[in-house]
Amino acid sequence: MGRGTEVHALIEYDAPGGRLGRLIAKALQHELNTQARRELRRFKQLMETGEITRSDGPRGGQRYQDED
Amino acid sequence: MRALTWRGKHDVRVETVDDPHILNPRAIILKVTATAICGSDLHIYDSFIPSMLPGDILGHEFMGEVVEVGKAGAGGLKVGDRVVVPFNIACGACRPCKTGQFADCDNSNPADKADISEVAYGHGVSGIFGYSHMIGGYAGGQAELVRVPYSDVEPIKVPGGLSDEQVLFLSDISRRAGWRLRTA
Numbered sequence: 001m002g003r004g005t006e007v008h009a010l011i012e013y014d015a016p017g018g019r020l021g022r023l024i025a026k027a028l029q030h031e032l033n034t035q036a037r038r039e040l041r042r043f044k045q046l047m048e049t050g051e052i053t054r055s056d057g058p059r060g061g062q063r064y065q066d067e068d
Numbered sequence: 069m070r071a072l073t074w075r076g077k078h079d080v081r082v083e084t085v086d087d088p089h090i091l092n093p094r095a096i097i098l099k100v101t102a103t104a105i106c107g108s109d110l111h112i113y114d115s116f117i118p119s120m121l122p123g124d125i126l127g128h129e130f131m132g133e134v135v136e137v138g139k140a141g142a143g144g145l146k147v148g149d150r151v152v153v154p155f156n157i158a159c160g161a162c163r164p165c166k167t168g169q170f171a172d173c174d175n176s177n178p179a180d181k182a183d184i185s186e187v188a189y190g191h192g193v194s195g196i197f198g199y200s201h202m203i204g205g206y207a208g209g210q211a212e213l214v215r216v217p218y219s220d221v222e223p224i225k226v227p228g229g230l231s232d233e234q235v236l237f238l239s240d241i242s243r244r245a246g247w248r249l250r251t252a
Contacts (some may be wrong), residue, residue, distance in 0.1 A: 059123040
């Protein structure tokens with residue numbers, strides 16, 4: 001059985017704000033490398049399963065915010 | 069609905085939360101009829117599992133009655149069917165799933181959550197119900213209702229005549245023990 005198709009993305013860009021800008025973007029999870037990795041993963045999900053996996057769902061917490 | 073939520077170390081509470089909705093076509097919504105507390109839930113209770121957030125709904129051993137079916141049809145499951153849901157979520161389509169390694173499913177951990185497990189373990193892991201954000205961030209089944217994604221792969225339809233107590237442990241320990249015996 002084959003192991004599937006490997007997809008690599010090579011993206012060249014200049015981060016706004018240079019090194020510092022890139023660090024801030026990374027901390028906020030908006031850094032291009034992170035975004036590209038996640039988009040590739042979503043692309044794989046869509047190709048293989050027909051949907052993009054999501055887990056957002058009901059959560060608790062609001063009710064007790066004031067008490068804690 | 070009412071659900072058991074994690075608030076912090078040694079602090080879990082039953083509270084009212086929003087009902088779950090179908091997000092993707094292969095999902096179902098279950099009305100939970102029986103659920104168990106796993107030894108692994110104690111690791112969360114004791115705060116040994118990273119990436120839990122206050123408000124996360126617990127529970128990965130559960131079963132119930134189908135109350136809603138996504139557009140893709142859930143592999144033939146119908147409203148009213150009773151099903152047991154194994155705890156780890158499998159897409160059924162990636163290479164690990166096709167070779168029977170459902171616990172290593174490439175696709176059931178959402179892209180933004182899988183990053184955490186890649187950093188922590190060196191590779192991504194599949195999604196699991198109610199077991200932290202690095203393992204999918206899914207709401208668990210210690211609740212009145214739960215959404216089950218990729219419902220055409222793992223859920224087991226329960227034949228009539230068997231009680232909840234007779235089949236509930238197929239959600240975790242019995243099924244996994246059988247799996248280990250087969251793959252050992």
